[in-house]
Amino acid sequence: MTELYEYIDNSIAAVSDFTSYLEGIFQGIILSQKSLSDFDTLIAAEAGASDWKDVAKVKRFCEICGWESSTVNTHVKSFLLNMDMFDNYAVPEMTLNTFTIGHPAMHGYRWAKELNYQTVKWDADDAFTGIHAVLVNEADTFYRANIDAGTGSQDKGGRIYEKNQTGCTFFDLWESAGVASAKTDLLQCWTYLQTHWNESGLNPPDRYDYAKDTGYDGWVWDTPEILEVFGRMQVALGYPVTNFKRIYTHAAAGYLDAKWASRHWIIDGGTQYEVCVHHNDANSERRMQGTFQAHVFLHQIWNHMTDTQKDNYRDMLKGTTVTQAYQTLLSATAGLYNTETNAFKLDSTDGATSDVGTASGATLLFLLGMCPSTTRPVGTLAIPLYTQMLGSMFMVGPKSFRWDGTNKKIRIAVFSGNLTFMYGSTNVDHYFPRDGVYEVYFSEDYNTVLNAAYIGPLPGKYYLDLPEGWNQTWNDVKRTFSNSKMLSTVVLRRLTLSTQTDATTGWYDKEYLSDVEIEAIITPKGASTRILGVGIYASKSSIISTAYTINDGDQIIYNGSPHEVENMEIIPKGDKTLCYRADLKMLPLRVEA
Amino acid sequence: MSTDPRASIKTLLDASITDANLTRDDAATELKWICMYGPCDVPLDRLFNEKGLDLIFTIEDSTSAITTLGVSHIGSFPVKAWAVDKYSGDAKIITAALVLWKATKELRSVFLANPWGSLRSLKEDSVEVHDLGSTRVWSKNHEIEYKTYSA
Numbered sequence: 256m257t258e259l260y261e262y263i264d265n266s267i268a269a270v271s272d273f274t275s276y277l278e279g280i281f282q283g284i285i286l287s288q289k290s291l292s293d294f295d296t297l298i299a300a301e302a303g304a305s306d307w308k309d310v311a312k313v314k315r316f317c318e319i320c321g322w323e324s325s326t327v328n329t330h331v332k333s334f335l336l337n338m339d340m341f342d343n344y345a346v347p348e349m350t351l352n353t354f355t356i357g358h359p360a361m362h363g364y365r366w367a368k369e370l371n372y373q374t375v376k377w378d379a380d381d382a383f384t385g386i387h388a389v390l391v392n393e394a395d396t397f398y399r400a401n402i403d404a405g406t407g408s409q410d411k412g413g414r415i416y417e418k419n420q421t422g423c424t425f426f427d428l429w430e431s432a433g434v435a436s437a438k439t440d441l442l443q444c445w446t447y448l449q450t451h452w453n454e455s456g457l458n459p460p461d462r463y464d465y466a467k468d469t470g471y472d473g474w475v476w477d478t479p480e481i482l483e484v485f486g487r488m489q490v491a492l493g494y495p496v497t498n499f500k501r502i503y504t505h506a507a508a509g510y511l512d513a514k515w516a517s518r519h520w521i522i523d524g525g526t527q528y529e530v531c532v533h534h535n536d537a538n539s540e541r542r543m544q545g546t547f548q549a550h551v552f553l554h555q556i557w558n559h560m561t562d563t564q565k566d567n568y569r570d571m572l573k574g575t576t577v578t579q580a581y582q583t584l585l586s587a588t589a590g591l592y593n594t595e596t597n598a599f600k601l602d603s604t605d606g607a608t609s610d611v612g613t614a615s616g617a618t619l620l621f622l623l624g625m626c627p628s629t630t631r632p633v634g635t636l637a638i639p640l641y642t643q644m645l646g647s648m649f650m651v652g653p654k655s656f657r658w659d660g661t662n663k664k665i666r667i668a669v670f671s672g673n674l675t676f677m678y679g680s681t682n683v684d685h686y687f688p689r690d691g692v693y694e695v696y697f698s699e700d701y702n703t704v705l706n707a708a709y710i711g712p713l714p715g716k717y718y719l720d721l722p723e724g725w726n727q728t729w730n731d732v733k734r735t736f737s738n739s740k741m742l743s744t745v746v747l748r749r750l751t752l753s754t755q756t757d758a759t760t761g762w763y764d765k766e767y768l769s770d771v772e773i774e775a776i777i778t779p780k781g782a783s784t785r786i787l788g789v790g791i792y793a794s795k796s797s798i799i800s801t802a803y804t805i806n807d808g809d810q811i812i813y814n815g816s817p818h819e820v821e822n823m824e825i826i827p828k829g830d831k832t833l834c835y836r837a838d839l840k841m842l843p844l845r846v847e848a
Numbered sequence: 849m850s851t852d853p854r855a856s857i858k859t860l861l862d863a864s865i866t867d868a869n870l871t872r873d874d875a876a877t878e879l880k881w882i883c884m885y886g887p888c889d890v891p892l893d894r895l896f897n898e899k900g901l902d903l904i905f906t907i908e909d910s911t912s913a914i915t916t917l918g919v920s921h922i923g924s925f926p927v928k929a930w931a932v933d934k935y936s937g938d939a940k941i942i943t944a945a946l947v948l949w950k951a952t953k954e955l956r957s958v959f960l961a962n963p964w965g966s967l968r969s970l971k972e973d974s975v976e977v978h979d980l981g982s983t984r985v986w987s988k989n990h991e992i993e994y995k996t997y998s999a
Contacts, residue, residue: 752890752898761858761884763899807891807980821891822981837981 259581259624260678260701264660265597266617270610275300277309281316282614284653285621287661291322291653302330308349308360310334315359315643319652321714331366335373338363341402344385345378352401354386357420357644364432379432383440386424390440396421396447412467416645418448419480423642426484430491438492445485445496452501461508462518463501465534474509474518474535476545479552481505483642483650486555487717490640493730503559510549511564514577519549529583530591533602541589541603543612544646547619550580551650554636555719557627565627572626573677581623581677584616592616615648621658622651625667626675628684634672637690639715654714655692663697668713670720676704691771712771728828729802736776741784743777746770746812747803767810775801777813777839795821796841802834810842817842854885854907857925857992861905864958870903870950872942879903879947886928893983896932903947904930924993927955931986944986948975955990968994 257265273283280297283289294317301309314331317323338360339348347360367377385402396417397407409417422444428437453460455472465475482502489496509519515529522528523536531545532538553568560568572580585592590603591612598608599616627633641650655668667674669687676683679701687693691712696705736742749771753764778784778800780793791798796818799811809820818839826833861883870879879902886906888895895901905927912923929951934942952972959970973989 750890750894752894756882756884759852759855759885761882762889763895765890806894808894822979824981 256680258679258701259620260660262581262585262597263617263620263624263658263678266599266613266620267658267660269597270613270617272610273614276611277312277316278611278648279614281320281649281653282618284320285618285651285657286614287657287659291317291320292324294320294322295324295326298327298330302333305337307334307338308347308358311338311358311360311363314366315362316649318362319641319649319654321654328370332370332372334360335363335367335370335377340376341385343403345376345381346385346402348402352403354400354402356396356398356400356417357423357642359643361424361427362431364428379428379434382432383428383434383437386428387436387440390421390443396444410466411471413447413450414466414471415448415451415463415475415481416477418444418451419477419484419642420645422448422484422488426488426491441488442496445488448481448485449498449501452498460501460504462505470537471534473537474532476519476531476533476542477548477645478505478509478519479545479548480642480645480647482552482555482719483548483640483647486719487640490717490719503556506552506556507560507564510553511560511567514567514571515583519545526588528588529578529586530589541591542646543591543599543601543615543619544648546584547615547622547648547651548646550619550622551638551648554622555638555640557635558720569626569629572623573675573682579677581620584619584623617658618648618651618656621656621665624676624678626677628673628675630673630684630686632672634674634687635670635720636674637668637670637713637715637718637720639713640717640719641715663699663701665695665697666692666710667695668692668715676701709768728833732834733774733776736784741776741778741782743775743813744772745775745777745799747773747805748810748812748817750806750808750810770812771803773801773803775799775803775811791836793838795838797839798836799839800826800834800836802832805835805837807837811839813839852885853910853923854925857907857927858883858885860962861907861927861955861958864962865954866957869954869957870947872902873940873946877941879942881905883907886926891980892930892985893932893980896934896983896985902931902934902942903951905951906930922993922995924991927990927992929955929988929990932983933986945975948986948988952988952990959992968992 267286273279273288280289280293294313298310298313301313310330311334314327317327340346341348346354349355364377364379367374388405389400389407392405393407395409395413397409398417400407422441425437425441425444428434429441451463454464462474463478464472489499510517516527518535519531520529521535522532522539528541530541531549533540533542570577583589591600593608599612600608601612625636627635638650643649657666671687671689673684673686681702683702683704685704685707692710693707694710695707698705733742748767751766751768756763778791778793778798780797783790783792805820805823807820807823811818811820818841821838821840823835823837826836867878870881871877872879880900881903882901883905886908888906892904895904908926908928910923910925912921915922929948931944931947933940933944956970971991975986975988978985
């Protein structure tokens, strides 16, 4: 019997070209077929073809993957110089008189500042004025606009897609380009999205409907992008927005309550496809992107599911009483996989399989090999909230996730706890002691985890479940110190104690975990600070206040010197932890022999 | 190489302490205890919290003096007992002060039952409380004194 790991490796082998297109390189890095430097070749090719929009796209994905180079910067400058703009506003003109929503070119305002190049042309405030005027004029979101004319267009009376990606545009203007007013328009997009809630008048309501025109209610494949855009908005705002729980209600009815018979996986009264259909109940096309987004979405909202919903999703991932999730992707009913060639289509209606479909399929198979365990504490995959353009699968990125079939090794980002891996003939659990990115090494048959090494903190900025070290009050506290030298990035070395004691002394063997960078407010001796009205004055070398968990005995490297954490106290605000505060005692200089 | 003088005390305590005498407040569940050299090289609160220890004995460095009054050597070893209050939900299941009292009784029993070397006495200090940030640790020092006569 072919095991999941073999399906993944076989599909990777079926991709003939990982090089000449953006998704190929992106997923090629995830699948250990390409390297980050391959972005240089691609961006040069796009610039050579004067395809400035695609230069922007490549640059954005370099950022997501953590790749910087002089080649990239050179071509980004060319993009900033050559990108056509509307006559009256500093907004990229994607095609003649047309602006399209959710495009990575919206990061150009930030890139211009970072490179100190073409900053007059890339005036973010002016761009906001133009796009805002269209939103006001239309009193709705839009999928394209003539910014000079102040007009936009809707399709099918306005789709969820238009709410999402217009929202994404304002999000980028707000968070990337730094236009504060864009936040209000982003919230307005969320308000417009609510007009899709229960458009079809169900009682009780259970979904966001596809579009406003008659015949376009029902379940549409790209609904998870609501979470990617507006979940990110909520995290950035730092407070819950009204009606946010509707997303979870939609998820339950759409993906979970009836397992594979839930509404996104079927055509009502018709076939149960077990992968995401385009539009239940009017378009039975099965979509790789919709299926990919659905599973990412379900992992992202895991901690917001009821216990029954969690059990249902576990059953779907593990194949308990229903078809196992990865098998659904391979099934003839789904119509996405060619059993002869191990290649995938992006859509069931595609004439043939494709490299981009196969690379996406292999990446999704990799994702479907992991499941929150039934053993407590339960761990989950840490997938950041992200979308860029319709159908984005880029939330699963190579900083957090990689498959290395040659070395039987994967990279995953987790919220701490137990996860189940299902790549071999036997499922295997592993406990991850803290949030972060790990490299997990398997035995030859993937039935045993040989080792899991922590390699760093979670790389994303926006997670629905916030990583360690994040809370809104702390963010507010931090802001008051943002212009002070007291707000520092320091290195934390966490102390762990082995299970063994020394036979002579009785002491536990000590080990320090890998260095982790954390933000902290350091109050040196002689200075004083007030955090939420509490005065602090250091009696030892200094005092550290941080939202990251620290413990007595941990080491902090600050100003190049190691310090030991002493007398840690938890500082509460209400019934929550605001931060951890402790004395820092500078350690004596190490004497080398 | 000479043996660290703390070694023989640690060996004695490890071998002689009766687990059943060191119990939680319910007088039935045995405490998890350990004996180690002092001063401990990691913060004690880590051991109570992470290792689940309920009682720690630390054998501190010895002090000694030479006398000419028919005795060649007077030495003393501080043995400190450390404990913290522990809870299960809202219910207190371990009271540090009671644990220290049980520890003291056990040390008395051990040294009475195991006369070692020359003349020995056991002096006890009062309980101290140490605030370690978010953890409060209770300790009690026991000074074991011995005298070695001239050959």
